[in-house]
Amino acid sequence: MSTPFDPDRLSQALLRHATASLPASSKLNQMLQSVSEAFHSDRCLLFTPETIQKGGFLHRVFSERKTLWVDDGSVFAGDTPLPEEKDLIQPSFACLPLSDETSSDGILYISFSRKRTFSPSEVDLLTLATLVLRDVIRGDHLRLRTDEVVSQVSALDELGKAVTSTLKLNDLLELILRTVASLLRAKGGVLRIEDRRTGELKVRRRLGDYDKNPVDEKLSKQVLFTQTPVSLDHFDEGHPSLSVLSAPLISNRKSIGTLTFYDKDSVPPKFDERDFQLLVTAANQISSSIENALIHFETFQRAREQETRAKQLATLWELNKALLASMDLDRILHIALTMITHGEGLRYNRAMLFLVNEKERALRGVMAVGPDSPEQASQIWNSLAQNKATHLDLIPQIPPSPPDTSVLNAIVKRTHISLDKNDCFLVRTILEGKPLIHQNPCHGEACHLSFEPGCSLGNIPGLTSTTSGFATVPVMGKGKVIGVIAVDNIYNQHPITETDLEFLNMFANQAGLAIENGFLYRNLEDVHQQLKETQDLLVHQEKMVALGEMSSTIAHEIRNPLVSIGGFARRLYRSLPAEASGKRYSQTIIVEVARLEKILNDIMQYTNGETVSFNECNLREILEDSLSMTSEESVNGVQLVREFADDLPKVRGDYQQLKQTFFNLITNAHHSVKDKGTIFVRAYPFSLSGSASVRVEVEDNGTGIDPQHLHHIFNPFYTTKESSLGLGLATVHKVVTSHRGQIEVDNRYGKGVRFIITLPAGGTAETDRNVSS
Amino acid sequence: MKKILVVDDEENIRFLYKEELEEEGFAVELAKNGEEALEKLPSVHPDLITLDIKMPGMGGIEVLKRIREKDKQLPIILCSAYSDYKQDFSTWASDAYVVKCADLTELKSTIRRLLGL
Numbered sequence: 001m002s003t004p005f006d007p008d009r010l011s012q013a014l015l016r017h018a019t020a021s022l023p024a025s026s027k028l029n030q031m032l033q034s035v036s037e038a039f040h041s042d043r044c045l046l047f048t049p050e051t052i053q054k055g056g057f058l059h060r061v062f063s064e065r066k067t068l069w070v071d072d073g074s075v076f077a078g079d080t081p082l083p084e085e086k087d088l089i090q091p092s093f094a095c096l097p098l099s100d101e102t103s104s105d106g107i108l109y110i111s112f113s114r115k116r117t118f119s120p121s122e123v124d125l126l127t128l129a130t131l132v133l134r135d136v137i138r139g140d141h142l143r144l145r146t147d148e149v150v151s152q153v154s155a156l157d158e159l160g161k162a163v164t165s166t167l168k169l170n171d172l173l174e175l176i177l178r179t180v181a182s183l184l185r186a187k188g189g190v191l192r193i194e195d196r197r198t199g200e201l202k203v204r205r206r207l208g209d210y211d212k213n214p215v216d217e218k219l220s221k222q223v224l225f226t227q228t229p230v231s232l233d234h235f236d237e238g239h240p241s242l243s244v245l246s247a248p249l250i251s252n253r254k255s256i257g258t259l260t261f262y263d264k265d266s267v268p269p270k271f272d273e274r275d276f277q278l279l280v281t282a283a284n285q286i287s288s289s290i291e292n293a294l295i296h297f298e299t300f301q302r303a304r305e306q307e308t309r310a311k312q313l314a315t316l317w318e319l320n321k322a323l324l325a326s327m328d329l330d331r332i333l334h335i336a337l338t339m340i341t342h343g344e345g346l347r348y349n350r351a352m353l354f355l356v357n358e359k360e361r362a363l364r365g366v367m368a369v370g371p372d373s374p375e376q377a378s379q380i381w382n383s384l385a386q387n388k389a390t391h392l393d394l395i396p397q398i399p400p401s402p403p404d405t406s407v408l409n410a411i412v413k414r415t416h417i418s419l420d421k422n423d424c425f426l427v428r429t430i431l432e433g434k435p436l437i438h439q440n441p442c443h444g445e446a447c448h449l450s451f452e453p454g455c456s457l458g459n460i461p462g463l464t465s466t467t468s469g470f471a472t473v474p475v476m477g478k479g480k481v482i483g484v485i486a487v488d489n490i491y492n493q494h495p496i497t498e499t500d501l502e503f504l505n506m507f508a509n510q511a512g513l514a515i516e517n518g519f520l521y522r523n524l525e526d527v528h529q530q531l532k533e534t535q536d537l538l539v540h541q542e543k544m545v546a547l548g549e550m551s552s553t554i555a556h557e558i559r560n561p562l563v564s565i566g567g568f569a570r571r572l573y574r575s576l577p578a579e580a581s582g583k584r585y586s587q588t589i590i591v592e593v594a595r596l597e598k599i600l601n602d603i604m605q606y607t608n609g610e611t612v613s614f615n616e617c618n619l620r621e622i623l624e625d626s627l628s629m630t631s632e633e634s635v636n637g638v639q640l641v642r643e644f645a646d647d648l649p650k651v652r653g654d655y656q657q658l659k660q661t662f663f664n665l666i667t668n669a670h671h672s673v674k675d676k677g678t679i680f681v682r683a684y685p686f687s688l689s690g691s692a693s694v695r696v697e698v699e700d701n702g703t704g705i706d707p708q709h710l711h712h713i714f715n716p717f718y719t720t721k722e723s724s725l726g727l728g729l730a731t732v733h734k735v736v737t738s739h740r741g742q743i744e745v746d747n748r749y750g751k752g753v754r755f756i757i758t759l760p761a762g763g764t765a766e767t768d769r770n771v772s773s
Numbered sequence: 774m775k776k777i778l779v780v781d782d783e784e785n786i787r788f789l790y791k792e793e794l795e796e797e798g799f800a801v802e803l804a805k806n807g808e809e810a811l812e813k814l815p816s817v818h819p820d821l822i823t824l825d826i827k828m829p830g831m832g833g834i835e836v837l838k839r840i841r842e843k844d845k846q847l848p849i850i851l852c853s854a855y856s857d858y859k860q861d862f863s864t865w866a867s868d869a870y871v872v873k874c875a876d877l878t879e880l881k882s883t884i885r886r887l888l889g890l
Contacts, residue, residue: 556827559854559873564785566875571792593875604855 007125010038014132024140028133035129039110039122042090046133047107056082061095062104068095071117091115096126098134105137152278155183159282163289169297172289173205176259180282181207184245184275186261192220193249193257193294201258210262213238220258223248227255229283231276243270247283251291259283312503315339316510323511329518330367331400336511337369340487340504348487348496348504349377352412353475354426355483355515356419363426363484365415372407377491429472429484435505437471437496471496473508477516485511555600562600566593602727605660606734616650616762617658619683619694626662627681637675645684649694652762653739661735664728665698665755671721672702672753680754685761688742692761701752710747732757775888776800778819780810780836781852782828786873790823793877794884807831811839819847821888823880824867826853837867848887852880 013034017027028046036044052058061068071092081089093111097104108130118126159179166172173191181189188208192201201220203211210216223230229247246260261279264271322335333353340351350370354363371377402409421427429436470488474481485508489496569589576583623644651658662681669679680699687693705713712718714733719726732755736743741759777799779790784805791801802817804810806828822840826833837849851867869883 556854560783560786563873563875564783564789567789567793567877568785570875570877571789590875597874 005038005122007038007121010034010125011128013038014129018132018136024136024143027136031129031133031136035108035110035126038125040112041110042113043093043109043111045109047109048137049104049106052107053082053084056085058085058088058095058107058109061097062099062107065097065099065101065104067097069118069123070094071115092117094118094126096130098130098137105134105141108133148274152183152274152281155179156278156281156285159183160285163286166293169293170204172293176286176290177205177207180259180279181261183278183282184261184271185265186245186271187263187265189259189261190216190220191257191259192224193290194224194255204257208262210260216260219244219246220260223258223260224255229276229280231271233270245271245276245279247279249283249287249290251287256287256291256294259286312506316507319507319510320514323514324517327518327521328400329515329522332511332514332518333367334369334399334401336507336514337367337402337485340485340507341369349489349491350408350487352408352486353483354412354415354417354486355475356430356481360416361419363415363417363419363430365412366483367402368406368408368412369402370408371491374491425470425472426484426486429474430481433474433476433481435471435473435501437498437501471501471504473501473505475508475512475515477512477519482512482516551603555604558596558600562593562596566590566597569593602731606727606731614652614654617653617655619648619651619658619696620644622655622658623662623681623683623696626659626666629659629663637677638670638673639678641678641680643680643682643684647685648683649685649692649761651694651739651759653759654735657735658739661732661757662696662698664732668728669698669700669702672700672704674702677701677752686758688758688760693741693758694761696757696759697754699746699752699754704749704751704753705745705747707747707749710745713745714743774798774800775820775890776802776817777884778802778804778810778813778817778822780804780807780822780828780833781825782806783825786825790877793881797881797884799884807833807836810836814840814843821848821850821884823850823852823871823884825873826851826855850880850883850887 014031017030017034020027020030022030032044032046035041047058047062049062052062057068070090071094088109088111090111090113092115093109096108096110098106098108108126110126159176162175162179163172166175173193177189177191180186186207188210189206190203190211191205193204194201201217201224219230219232223246227248227250229245231243231245233243242262243264244260244262246258248255249257249259259279259282261271263269264275319336319339322339323332326332326335337351337353341348350368352368352370353366355366356362357364371380417424417426419427419430425436425438470486472484472486475483475485485504487496487504566589569586572586573583573590576586623642627640627642666679666681673679678701680697682695682697682699684695685692686695706720709718709720714729715726718730719728733743736757736759739759741757744756744758746754746756777794779787779794779801780803781787781790782805787803787805791803794801802813802819804813807830810822810824811831824833824836833851833853837851840847840849848868850869850871852871852873854873868887871880871883874880
């Protein structure tokens, strides 16, 4: 036997150990040592809850919190010990739970190889030992807990600081993911944010590639929707050891995303309750920061968009100013197309304009702006880059049309596409009234024109090639589509996006208005011109009418005296004998008066052509009338041949004027043949370029017209005769023209001449009844 | 003997016509304007009238109308310095339209024709 049992000593030792600044495990060992020494026990053990197997007697002690004493006087009976516990069954042993009313922290086991009893003071002492042991264990737990909490708090604090350190969205999200991952000691993580516009839960940040696993998306969606954090183990059959934590990010009671972590880097690789809590706390803390950053980001984007918009509007405004300053249609078009290839927000390589021609139901190429080759393109861009002036300053300098050397412009101007070709991209744009992008045409999608031989649009290099795309926008004017602008980026191959096209569309509409204005102005100019011409014509006609009236008045004034002079001269002549000298004198007076009267007649018939009345005329009747008028002039020896068709159509015209016309021609014919020869007068229906007409011919076999003077014959006051004013043929020409007819001269100098008058038929042909004249 | 009423504002024309037509064997009465012609009509009872168109006051056409209102049968010849294209609107009312000429042959033959001589 060694030292005697000393309770005080043990108590002191226990106290000493308990308060030593040593790790808990050392302290516990030392305490057990002391107890063992004091009791001279064979074994003295401490069972922690993890080491207590379920189903054994130890467990019963642990859970019932009742001490088991097996000593001299009692026998271990009751529970069947587990195999591992077999050697704990000793002649004397005790199992004391380290517990209070609510919980146990372990079991103190002490055993002896011989039977003995536990005295009351020993029991007390052992009980004391359990208290102290428990206290140490508890204290240790507490300390651990405290450490953990402190570290968590500081980690969260760190996170909080990090989160407020930046508003840059992507940096923030990266920071969050990494910081929390390191807090949780997770190997991988996924941060998802919900896209407000599309509702998609998009991966914004990742650690590792756990997001490739489809379970991640499903899980995240569920967490987002239920707004409940989730912790799962062994949920993926493919990776049975995978452990996951997922928490929703909630701001203003709305889910904005999820934060998910995988694969804890620990043994066992499972996330525990503390990790879970940490994640939840972190998620709460950062949600509002994320929301702020999101808002900030979006605001920034919006601001950028606004800025772009503002620039575009500025371009439009400048265009407007420039377009409205010019009324010259060509200049307007050139400015518009130039801005499309150089302007801020546009800058396409080439721009081509086609306008609709309503009458032809076709699309006509009007103008194109763009380099003809890659070399020319880079030349232009380089010079633009060097020239610091903005495009806006250049507008006033833009000439009215592209240079003559522009091959592109020449090709486009020759282009002509029927609007029925509705597989043509340009035509489709017109018909649908919508912009179209045609990116990378290939296979059957190519513009049909590239396959049609001879179509000039197919000649525009690159427009239909398979390497670059092109786009078309309709040009609207006054509510309907008046044309189309086609653009492409053949030289720098920049793709054309929907947003680019939106702006171009706006631009095209502005241009459309200006173009419409330009056309209107041009029309206005034309109309103005027409009005001026009509006005001039009216003034001329009024003059002629005045002249005619004047002529009438003058003729009347002159005629009456002439009648008196001539009339009395004739009386004198008749009353004088042949040998009287006065006879000759009076004859002279008669002749001269007759001459004057003829001049008056000629003038009257020429100037009085203004006041006509158009009716349906029977040509046969008129011709017969004219012939009868000239019968006095005919001399024996002259043969007159009439060839009138039976089905002569009626003609719309003035009876008297037509009569005068034929009379003049027949008179001329008489003068030409004098007293021998033949005069033919023919009339027959005729078809002039498909329209129904009538032809009247007056032919003679006299001397014909000197070819030198042929082009003078219809001029007023041109005559080869002495006693003629030269108005005969001029009158004929005037009347024929006013009857919308034509006159031709078939001249054979020395052999005769044939005048052919063609007049449009103005009524139904009717079989000429035999009218007795 | 047939009687002809000559209406013309020119004195010399009246003179000439009177000389010429009396030589042809007609009795000739003269009037120097439309009003005088209408006044003389009931008393003279001409077989034919020659009317100048352009006269001061009542023009020849007007006189023609007035006469025709009373007498649709009386032959009337319009004499005018205007060329014959104006025939179209006067034709229906007058019996003939003669352009004044120093050579009165046409006038005379027209008178004879209308009087059935």
